[in-house]
Amino acid sequence: MFKLNYGDLVTVYIDEKRRYVVRLQPGKILGTDKGFIKHDDIVGKSYGESIHTSQGYKAYLLNPLLADHQYSIERVTQIIYPKDASYMIYLSSIGPGSKVLEAGVGSGYLTISLANFVGENGVVYGYDINEEHLEKARENLARTGLLDRVVLCKGDVRKELKHRDLDAVFLDLPDPWNALNSIYKVLKPAHPVLIYVPTINQVEKTVIGMKRSGLFIDIHIYELLMREYEVEEGATKPRTFMVGHTGYIVFGRKII
Amino acid sequence: MFKLNYGDLVTVYIDEKRRYVVRLQPGKILGTDKGFIKHDDIVGKSYGESIHTSQGYKAYLLNPLLADHQYSIERVTQIIYPKDASYMIYLSSIGPGSKVLEAGVGSGYLTISLANFVGENGVVYGYDINEEHLEKARENLARTGLLDRVVLCKGDVRKELKHRDLDAVFLDLPDPWNALNSIYKVLKPAHPVLIYVPTINQVEKTVIGMKRSGLFIDIHIYELLMREYEVEEGATKPRTFMVGHTGYIVFGRKII
């Protein structure tokens, strides 16, 4: 059985609100409000095993999943949450070896997910106009070990781009309608663009831009609402509070 | 530019309600209520180009995306729709090379998606107790060209299974609580199980089973509601009708 060692990535799970993704280093300590854990004490354990914090709380050692990173990456921007990221990725139909463009990368959370699904033989061209965002995205990608699948680029995707024949484009920009012409050119024919925007006005402008351009077809606008449930025998119900809004997803396919 | 040829897979898109995924064959004809299209006339065209039906309707030739297959596969069972399939796959964090188990495969729609994301170096063990379902899944997978990544197995996953060290398990069974012990054994430690059930009673039984077993942690229950929007300049609104319910997703991670 695989034994955790220095350099490995592990999700330390104490409870619903306390999960930490850490890369094991000699002498390092994970501090939490439920006590601390020495990295040295994790080494030699296996995924799935547990350990106790200095205050005696049980902490499980788990293999990091994509959704764990939302709690551990450092954020410089709003991230695209799993419910939306997952649907965008699914609709794009990317997979091992895909070459995709993403803009703006922001904190790099979607980038991590894209890098996971394109794999070692794929590539994510991650654009942002903000140097600080790129730097944070680089750090977050490095921590997750996926930086080698990503080419981070400082630049404005609303302007002419050098890429061609990409499998999909993912946009999280304030004005995606201004990037339609440039991203059209980098896409393989018939391949999709996935656009994430938080307001309905941006949806309207984007979709009208896409329709007027005549460059895209099969245009759809999606919004996902996610409810979580609490199960107790004989007393099962949805959680009292939920996230009521993150953003809208606009989808289209390039035609020629 | 890539030219379509016999043997290639193409999505023929006429409008919102008319999209067909076909594998090009000499002499074959795609019949629709908006006229027919000869496969022979598609050959030599490129993805992204259009062609006219015999009744003069424009039809776009698109590269097939995962979501297209829901309209073209033959169904012997209810399928797990993209909004749910995508979230299950995302939560599982599978990727290129992953080895996963799915039961029951039913019509094979989720299987197609899993096969896409695990890639050529991955494998999907697809179980069903129903021979007819397996046969239909085989046909649907063969049409999409992904059958070589899938091992279809007739069998009952509620009983001892020979697999070990799988990256994730996906269940769509009437009584998933009866499969918890057997699927626990096939999972890598700390790896996830994703369970799809249509009724809230099944959610309750599954979650109580998971909690009582002590075999899983980080248990969550999700429900996704998807709204689509209609955009007209100055008159944007959600669609009048929506799918109000498909099913619930139960998530958990194996502990040891």
Next chain:
Amino acid sequence: MFKLNYGDLVTVYIDEKRRYVVRLQPGKILGTDKGFIKHDDIVGKSYGESIHTSQGYKAYLLNPLLADHQYSIERVTQIIYPKDASYMIYLSSIGPGSKVLEAGVGSGYLTISLANFVGENGVVYGYDINEEHLEKARENLARTGLLDRVVLCKGDVRKELKHRDLDAVFLDLPDPWNALNSIYKVLKPAHPVLIYVPTINQVEKTVIGMKRSGLFIDIHIYELLMREYEVEEGATKPRTFMVGHTGYIVFGRKII
């Protein structure tokens, strides 16, 4: 016990999809695709009892509730559905004796509800610019026996109105922002306006108009989604299809 007689209003309920609100008349027949029922055979029965159609289906005789009328009124326009009508009425806090204005009345379905809640000592001023709508609303109100609580007025509420000191105003207009000044004048100080609009663009224009005018406070925008459930022992779940959108409700209170 009350016995049904000619002139009485009764909801004939056969099943979920077959409910008819009829006023009993000698010699009249209610025809349905499950057989017919003679009004004469209903006379002498009590609410809560059942009768059989000519094809042998059981039909229950019920006292008409507000929501029954949505299935029986003749429509010349989209109606405001119970989930929205109820919330608008609740927020308005009208009750017995209230004096309210409604525009446009359309088919008169909201008018029926308002007339119910203001009672015999209240009054609903129902405006529409369309003569045909007013005529249909008059018929629908007459059928339900509530016409004497309603003053139907042909006129444009975006222009100066003669009413003063009304308890609440209900608007279902294409451009409610153009009626803000005129309806402000007819409202009692601090009393509410309830505005129903189907598109988000109308929401934006209305709310911006209200804010800029400085005439209203406590402005809120609500959207209600209604799910229905299907109960079977051990297999309870939401209905597969639901109405995904009707409209938005804008609320505000007059300040001076």
Next chain:
Amino acid sequence: MFKLNYGDLVTVYIDEKRRYVVRLQPGKILGTDKGFIKHDDIVGKSYGESIHTSQGYKAYLLNPLLADHQYSIERVTQIIYPKDASYMIYLSSIGPGSKVLEAGVGSGYLTISLANFVGENGVVYGYDINEEHLEKARENLARTGLLDRVVLCKGDVRKELKHRDLDAVFLDLPDPWNALNSIYKVLKPAHPVLIYVPTINQVEKTVIGMKRSGLFIDIHIYELLMREYEVEEGATKPRTFMVGHTGYIVFGRKII
């Protein structure tokens, strides 16, 4: 114009999170974290006018609406929120003069609404088995001036009740299925029962109880989700957080 005087009820509205329903008394002071307001300074003002707190914040003087009371009543139990209360009341089709039964009254928030809609000539029989709840409901009703329309009763509605010919029954009990026989007897034939329960298990038990009893028809189960929107010109979107669950509404009509 109406001038506020001692004994009058007024909603003091400072902002979204600060609204207080007070009955004016000589020498009394309303304290808030934005400064205090003397009741004496409110007297002589009109609804719709504003006043300043001791810290200089503007406070509007509004006529109390039903929904205001949810922020000002003292709570001994969870209340039924406006979105649910309004739909229950609408479905019941009560109005001026109606006689209704409610159990349990809890803090009396639904009771306040029922009392508003039945008016001076109606009556609400409000049951609770808990003396403390009844006392709190009595206080809350007295504050709103609606106590004279309500008969508060200590008692268990699962047992034989003396009432007959009521227009509607509203239940908010842990086990409404045990009250079906007793409330059946107090209802007018064909009149409705409205049941509010927080868990889906209670929905199932209630509906199965209603179906098995053969006492009710037209049984429906509703759940309402409410989204609020934030409007800014060119940046309109739903609020980030929402209440994801309050409870379910079960509806049925008595047959004989």
